[in-house]
Amino acid sequence: MEVAIIDYGAGNIKSLQFALERLGVTGHLTADPEQIKAADKVIFPGQGAAQSAMIKLKTHGLDAIIPQLKQPVLGICLGMQLLCDYSEEGDVNGLGIIQGKVRRFSDQLKVPQMGWNTIFEMQTTLFQEIKDHEFMYLVHSYFVPLLPETIAVSTYNKAYSVALRKDNFYGVQFHPEKSSKAGQQLLKNFLNLTT
Amino acid sequence: MLTKRIIPCLDIKDGRTVKGVNFVDLRDAGDPVELARQYAEENADELVFLDISATEQKRKTLANLVLKVAAAIDIPFTVGGGISSVEDVEILLQNGADKVSINSAAVKNPALVNACAEQFGSQCVVIAIDAKQINGQWKVHLVGGKVPTEFDLFDWAKEVAERGAGEILFTSMDHDGTKEGFANQALARLSEEVNIPIIASGGAGKSSHFVDTFTHGKADAALAASIFHFGEISIPKLKQELKQQHLAIRI
Numbered sequence: 193m194e195v196a197i198i199d200y201g202a203g204n205i206k207s208l209q210f211a212l213e214r215l216g217v218t219g220h221l222t223a224d225p226e227q228i229k230a231a232d233k234v235i236f237p238g239q240g241a242a243q244s245a246m247i248k249l250k251t252h253g254l255d256a257i258i259p260q261l262k263q264p265v266l267g268i269c270l271g272m273q274l275l276c277d278y279s280e281e282g283d284v285n286g287l288g289i290i291q292g293k294v295r296r297f298s299d300q301l302k303v304p305q306m307g308w309n310t311i312f313e314m315q316t317t318l319f320q321e322i323k324d325h326e327f328m329y330l331v332h333s334y335f336v337p338l339l340p341e342t343i344a345v346s347t348y349n350k351a352y353s354v355a356l357r358k359d360n361f362y363g364v365q366f367h368p369e370k371s372s373k374a375g376q377q378l379l380k381n382f383l384n385l386t387t
Numbered sequence: 388m389l390t391k392r393i394i395p396c397l398d399i400k401d402g403r404t405v406k407g408v409n410f411v412d413l414r415d416a417g418d419p420v421e422l423a424r425q426y427a428e429e430n431a432d433e434l435v436f437l438d439i440s441a442t443e444q445k446r447k448t449l450a451n452l453v454l455k456v457a458a459a460i461d462i463p464f465t466v467g468g469g470i471s472s473v474e475d476v477e478i479l480l481q482n483g484a485d486k487v488s489i490n491s492a493a494v495k496n497p498a499l500v501n502a503c504a505e506q507f508g509s510q511c512v513v514i515a516i517d518a519k520q521i522n523g524q525w526k527v528h529l530v531g532g533k534v535p536t537e538f539d540l541f542d543w544a545k546e547v548a549e550r551g552a553g554e555i556l557f558t559s560m561d562h563d564g565t566k567e568g569f570a571n572q573a574l575a576r577l578s579e580e581v582n583i584p585i586i587a588s589g590g591a592g593k594s595s596h597f598v599d600t601f602t603h604g605k606a607d608a609a610l611a612a613s614i615f616h617f618g619e620i621s622i623p624k625l626k627q628e629l630k631q632q633h634l635a636i637r638i
Contacts, residue, residue, distance in 0.1 A: 203508065203511070204481075204511070206454065206457050206483035210458045213458075239510065239511070299582060301582075303582060303583065304510055304583070306554060306584045307432065307433075307584070307608065308390045309388065310388060329462070329463055330389075331463075331510040331553075333509070333510075348389060367463075369461065370461060371462075372427070372462055373461075
């Protein structure tokens with residue numbers, strides 16, 4: 193199976209590659225549109241700020257490529273947020289695959305949210321064999337509110353989207369590569385997706 | 388609900404763990420990778436590696452170690468010790484560290500905090516602060532707590548948060564090694580005055596100390612070294628006890 197990890201300088205990619213390796217798969221880090229289009233699965237990682245990420249994506253023309261992909265795509269953390277059409281972080285437009293606005297957590301909370309939180313109301317086979325209220329590792333200052341595309345929920349003061357799906361595009365706010373066995377199960381489920 | 392984190396800290400010198408560790412199941416207790424794997428198995432929430440070596444090969448040795456740890460474990464880990472430039476941070480992140488902990492270099496060059504946050508994101512910038520009380524004032528200390536500065540703990544914490552730090556690791560030199568509990572008053576004040584997560588460090592001796600620091604100290608995470616390494620408190624048992632006290636804990 194060919195797995196492409198979209199390369200746009202998104203920070204710690206090694207952990208993701210190692211997590212895939214533990215599942216017997218090689219994640220190819222690439223910014224080459226042809227290689228991305230030809231992959232069986234595409235992972236869209238993300239760390240850092242939305243604005244600089246969008247600039248880097250545009251530099252490689254990836255902002256136009258990603259929404260056209262037909263194979264299963266998994267956005268992680270900022271990668272999930274950028275599937276939406278707008279982010280308050282840097283007042284920037286995302287890829288617009290999902291209609292939704294990324295918001296900043298209230299200043300009444302510790303920001304970033306950092307650590308292990310529970311997820312629930314999970315839908316789709318992406319969460320197969322992952323128990324309700326499983327713990328996942330999160331670190332983020334911005335969040336996606338609940339949307340029709342929400343396929344898992346978590347709470348930080350109030351409920352928000354911890355996973356999204358539209359057609360072949362999936363996104364998770366948590367880091368599966370850092371979420372122990374449950375995270376590994378999620379990556380395994382993603383690799384098993386057919387659409 | 389976001390859970391309180393338990394973080395074992397491993398001191399590293401020339402790629403090996405220092406301070407004795409007393410894990411009977413380990414083939415090589417000096418191997419940080421094997422220890423890391425053991426702690427991850429025991430449901431530690433994160434790990435911190437603090438490199439105390441001072442050799443010329445330090446950078447390379449540490450980067451190699453980070454790569455091996457990233458390959459072996461699937462929980463987050465932070466690396467600190469002598470990090471003094473954006474390049475140092477970049478090497479560690481590229482090799483698989485999730486966060487870096489910066490201490491003295493931030494005091495000497497506060498703009499480093501901004502530079503790292505801008506380039507890599509606040510989520511990976513942990514500012515470690517060692518402080519102790521001098522005439523009732525919490526003063527920031529450098530070089531493992533040996534050298535006092537004029538910096539006030541709370542002012543400095545606020546400053547690094549404004550500069551883009553994502554988390555503060557506060558070690559009370561007054562409490563470190565005493566095993567009589569964390570500096571909960573100062574920790575609670577930090578949590579009230581600073582809007583980023585706070586890791587409590589220094590003073591862990593028994594389970595109730597963790598309860599106290601999560602409740603009275605309002606800490607988001609608690610770090611300890613020797614009590615875990617010597618098996619004085621096992622992490623699974625500690626976490627069960629914390630859960631019984633109705634704290635949000637990942638079991």
